Amino acid sequence: MQLNANDYPDIDLTPSGADKRPHVVIVGAGFGGLACARAMGGHAVRVTxxxxxxxHLFVPLLYQVATAALSPADIAEPIRKILRRHENIDVVMGxxxxxxxxxxxxxxxxxxxxxxxxxxLATGSKYDYFGNEHWAKYAPGLKTVADARQIRASVLLGFERAEMCRDRDRQKALMTSVIVGGGPTGVEMAGAIAELARWSLRRDFRNIDPRSARIILVEAGPRILAPFPEELARYAHASLERMGxxxxxxxAVRDIGPEGALIGDEFVRASTMVWGAGVKASPAAQWLGIEADRQGRIPVGKDLAVEGTEDIYSIGDTALTLDDRGEPLPGLAQVATQQGAHLGKSLVAQLERGAAPAAFRFRNRGNTAIVGRNAAIFDFGKRRLKGRFAWMLWALVHVYLLVGFEQRMLVSLQWLWRWITYQSGARLIAYDPSERGRGSQGSEPPG
Known part of the structure; x- marks a missing residue:
């Protein structure tokens, strides 16, 4: 049901309601929203x-929570803690x-x-099931902590039930995982599940060999990692195949149900299915009553202002932003972060000094995906990296981008220990289906 202004009590929730400074409201505390708020911290504007x-959730590492390599607390930080040193910023949870x-x-x-x-508006995105929303029950995407916990429980439960099963066909199905979508999320999930089965779990069971687990990565296109150069995609393809x-x-996946997935004309029985085949923007365009593109993104100008509105801006996965060639910018964390920092500075200049809105220009810092242990790819445009050095650079970049010194140290030590011992983290099965989220305002993927 579409809500309207009459559905809400006439209560101003802003803690500093008496403050007469210009008030900027940011919806979404993901990469873009957080960068925007930080850029305005300490200035003569009031921010909510x-x-x-x-x-704030560091979504690029959420797949490691889903495969028991990290815990949710390793990649999440309270928004109030992140922004508490900025007295001009308030936080509203709702x-x-x-x-x-x-x-x-x-x-x-x-x-x-x-x-x-x-x-x-920095409200992020959610997974697009292309009109088959009922598939989400059986093949969750990877956007929230609840999604990650559901996937982790599904993977680990599959092995636990296979250990007790004496029917070979059923046992095989319980140790089968299907990942839909050959983009970075799908590739990282497939590699992480393969490492979990081949290394971390190999000595944990008596009646099954986890190394015999079947991991299937399905891509509707002609190759995986379509946004990457073909050379890097071939390397990732070969690396995954070496991992089994x-x-x-x-x-194409034609149907998904409780027992498995119909891939082409073959039905594959599987206990774990993960969706990573496409995303669409949050319903922010509907809030404004404007027309969005096919992915639900809001058209914005060069200054990131929403076209046809006054004093409203959009960034990250929510926004349709074009580069110098007229092509949409990808839904990556670095795009959202750069947009947020730029917009925050631009708004401060407008509100404090009356400056004209500044045009945004994206500076590509490189696109990356991890394939598995000692294997990753980096695309810097003219330069490309693959293999162990790319994997080390991937780790350094992600540790650096984590919010908070405590998380950086903790994740670094855990990665080092698990790299040496080939062990995963606490493989606890603790998931309540009622906890599963519906996406997050600001807890976006990459983007």
């Missing part, structure tokens, strides 16, 4: 950041239900509203 969670454009306020479900002078991953290209 709104998110349905009280934490789920946005709409935007009252006429009265310039953001509507928080079952709570009230937050008024704004400038509004920034079956790669099916030019194959």
């Amino acid at each position: 950041i709104v998110d349905r969670h009280n934490y 789920e946005v239900g709409g935007v009252d454009v006429a009265r310039r306020r953001v509507l928080i479900q079952e709570a009230g509203y937050v008024p704004y002078d400038r509004l920034v 991953v079956e790669i099916l290209t030019d194959q």
Whole structure:
């Protein structure tokens, strides 16, 4: 049901309601929203950041939570803790239900509203099942902690049940995982599950050999990692196959159910299925009543302002931003972070000094994907890296990007120990299906 302004109590939720400084409201505390808020920290503007969670989630490492390499606390940090040194920034935890454009306020479900002078929409994205939303029950994407916990429970439960099973066909199905989508998420998940089965679990069971687990990566296109140069994609393909991953290209998933997936004309029985085949933007365009593109993204100008609106901006996966060639920028964390930092500085200049809005220009820092132990790829445009050095660079970059010194040290030590011992983290099965999220305002993937 579409909510409107009359569905909300007339309560201003902004803690500093009496403050007369220009008020910027940011919806979403992902990479873009957080970078935007930080850029405005300590300036003569009042900032309120709104998110349905009280934490910022480092989504690029969420697949390691799903495969028991890291715990959720290793890649999440409370938003208030991140921003607490900036006295001009307030945090509101709540789920946005709409935007009252006429009265310039953001509507928080079952709570009230937050008024704004400038509004920034950084609400991220969710997985697109291309009209088959019922598949999400059996093949979750990887956007939230609840998604990661569901996948981890599914993988580990499969091995536990196979250990007790005496039916060979059923045992094989319980140790089969199907990953749909050959992009970076699918490749990283396939490699991580293969490492878990081949190394971390190999001595844990008595009646099964986890190394015989079947991991299938399905890609509808002609090759995996389509955004990467073909040379790097071939390397990743060969590396995954050496790890025992079956790669099916030019194959479409026609149906997904509780027992497995129909891939082409073959039904594959599997206990774990993961969706990584496509994403679409949050419903922010519907809040504004404007037309979005096919992926739900909001068209924005060079200054990241939403076309056809006043004092409203959009960044990250929510925004349709074009590069110098007229091509849409990819949904990557570095794009959202650069947009957020740029927009924050631009808004400060506008509100403090009356400066004209500044045009955004993306600077590509390189695109990367990890394939497995000692194997990764990096595409810098003219330069390309693959193998052990790329894997080390991937690790350094991701540790550097983690929020907070404590997380950086903890993750670094855990990675080092697990690299030496070939062991995974705490392989606990603790998942309640009622906890599964619906995506996150600001807890985006890469983007």
